[in-house]
Amino acid sequence: MKTLQYKSPSVKGTIKVPGDKSISHRSIMFGAIAEGTTKVTGFLKGDDCLATIDCFRKMGVQITENGDEILIEGKGFSGLKEPEEVLYTGNSGTTTRLLLGILAGRPFHSVVTGDESIAKRPMNRVTDPLREMGARIDGRDDGNLTPLSIRGGALHAFRYELPVASAQLKSALILAGLQSEEDTIIVEPQKTRDHTEKMIRHFGGNIKREGSTITVSGHQSFKAKHVQVPGDISSAAFFLTAAAVTKNSSLLLKKVGINDTRTGIIEVLKQMNADFEVTPVNHDEEPIGEISIKSSKLNACTVDGDLIPKLIDEIPIIALLATQANGKTVIKDAEELKVKETNRIDAVVEELKKLGADIEATDDGMIIQGPTQLTGAETDSRGDHRIGMMLAVASLITNGEVHIKNPECISVSYPEFFEDLESVTS
Numbered sequence: 041m042k043t044l045q046y047k048s049p050s051v052k053g054t055i056k057v058p059g060d061k062s063i064s065h066r067s068i069m070f071g072a073i074a075e076g077t078t079k080v081t082g083f084l085k086g087d088d089c090l091a092t093i094d095c096f097r098k099m100g101v102q103i104t105e106n107g108d109e110i111l112i113e114g115k116g117f118s119g120l121k122e123p124e125e126v127l128y129t130g131n132s133g134t135t136t137r138l139l140l141g142i143l144a145g146r147p148f149h150s151v152v153t154g155d156e157s158i159a160k161r162p163m164n165r166v167t168d169p170l171r172e173m174g175a176r177i178d179g180r181d182d183g184n185l186t187p188l189s190i191r192g193g194a195l196h197a198f199r200y201e202l203p204v205a206s207a208q209l210k211s212a213l214i215l216a217g218l219q220s221e222e223d224t225i226i227v228e229p230q231k232t233r234d235h236t237e238k239m240i241r242h243f244g245g246n247i248k249r250e251g252s253t254i255t256v257s258g259h260q261s262f263k264a265k266h267v268q269v270p271g272d273i274s275s276a277a278f279f280l281t282a283a284a285v286t287k288n289s290s291l292l293l294k295k296v297g298i299n300d301t302r303t304g305i306i307e308v309l310k311q312m313n314a315d316f317e318v319t320p321v322n323h324d325e326e327p328i329g330e331i332s333i334k335s336s337k338l339n340a341c342t343v344d345g346d347l348i349p350k351l352i353d354e355i356p357i358i359a360l361l362a363t364q365a366n367g368k369t370v371i372k373d374a375e376e377l378k379v380k381e382t383n384r385i386d387a388v389v390e391e392l393k394k395l396g397a398d399i400e401a402t403d404d405g406m407i408i409q410g411p412t413q414l415t416g417a418e419t420d421s422r423g424d425h426r427i428g429m430m431l432a433v434a435s436l437i438t439n440g441e442v443h444i445k446n447p448e449c450i451s452v453s454y455p456e457f458f459e460d461l462e463s464v465t466s
């Protein structure tokens with residue numbers, strides 16, 4: 041249990057959030073399937089990405105830590121060995137789903153399982169199309185739930201329209217497609233984060249995009265590269281909110297990834313009239329920027345449609361922002377929240393209600409009326425890192441203590457979160 045109480049704090053100073061989780065996972069995967077030594081700097085040493093490292097070590101890939109660097113001795117797709125042990129993906133949906141895409145093309149047997157939250161998350165969105173490509177996959181609920189058993193092998197030509205906007209599903213099919221005998225064509229209903237596509241190009245592979253259609257050719261091989269992981273905008277969102285909702289605040293966030301498939305939070309801050317500025321500092325494939333933000337007088341807004349995939353993980357903290365914005369904020373088209381680490385519609389609504397927020401769940405999102413003075417209460421992260429961090433930021437503006445059950449889960453994406461929060465609050 042964590043107890044937090046602040047008396048009218050300001051959020052001030054400079055902060056560098058840890059590495060991007062999505063890019064960190066992919067850096068290990070591409071380092072493992074490339075040939076040569078890949079060096080990764082800025083890697084997120086959170087539980088989820090450490091689970092990815094562990095899975096590839098179990099397939100015989102040598103991965104070492106050298107201070108701030110991770111070194112991966114890749115030997116190509118064919119260098120991956122049949123694991124003797126179960127591949128344990130912990131709490132990480134990204135590890136589980138992307139790994140399935142790699143395993144689908146490997147000529148060996150493996151078993152993938154995760155924690156009790158992963159055991160409830162739907163895997164058939166990935167296993168059904170991978171079976172159509174030629175992989176043999178079985179598991180509970182006809183291959184929908186972990187543990188999953190995979191026997192990969194030759195994959196054939198495949199065209200698939202994704203039934204759901206999911207970068208994990210898209211990436212799993214791309215990773216399988218890279219090993220296929222023929223082309224794989226994937227059509228996205230909405231644009232989702234494109235870190236996999238960018239990493240393929242970075243490692244010397246090719247992938248084409250025309251409108252919403254992605255074409256991946258098979259039998260690709262990659263050469264080791266240096267990957268520099270930018271700060272995670274999904275982690276930055278908690279501090280952007282902390283500064284915007286508190287008085288006399290002024291915060292600078294350095295080296296934040298501002299890939300335009302991830303900047304939905306920036307668009308929401310703009311719509312809410314927040315006092316902030318984004319300054320790009322490079323123009324690389326994965327762009328990086330500095331974001332400065334001050335205490336803000338916020339207006340309510342609508343968050344929906346194509347914006348949702350660009351901020352899907354930020355919705356818990358956007359809900360908190362909305363409790364401080366003037367008017368009715370409507371979040372819709374976000375059914376995917378129901379299949380994250382928790383059902384995040386229920387978790388956000390029920391936990392924020394405990395703090396006195398005026399918030400209602402809908403079938404595909406939530407409606408929040410603001411501004412409200414929040415009050416202290418007993419709350420529960422429910423084992424979901426993003427709910428835990430949202431509740432911790434909420435404690436900055438409650439007029440009593442906030443007790444958070446199971447705060448440890450925050451180490452999934454942000455092991456130093458409480459130290460960083462401490463360092464910018466006064």
Ligand SMILES: O=C(O)C1=C[C@@H](OP(=O)(O)O)[C@@H](O)[C@H](O)C1
Nearest residue numbers: 062134205206207208209352353
């Ligand atoms: O591809 C990725 O790295 C991720 C994709 C998103 O999931 P979905 O693909 O399920 O939307 C996101 O919620 C998750 O935190 C990371």
Ligand SMILES: C=C(OP(=O)(O)O)C(=O)O
Nearest residue numbers: 131132133134353380381
């Ligand atoms: C949904 C998330 O991650 P994953 O799907 O990888 O568990 C998240 O980090 O909010």
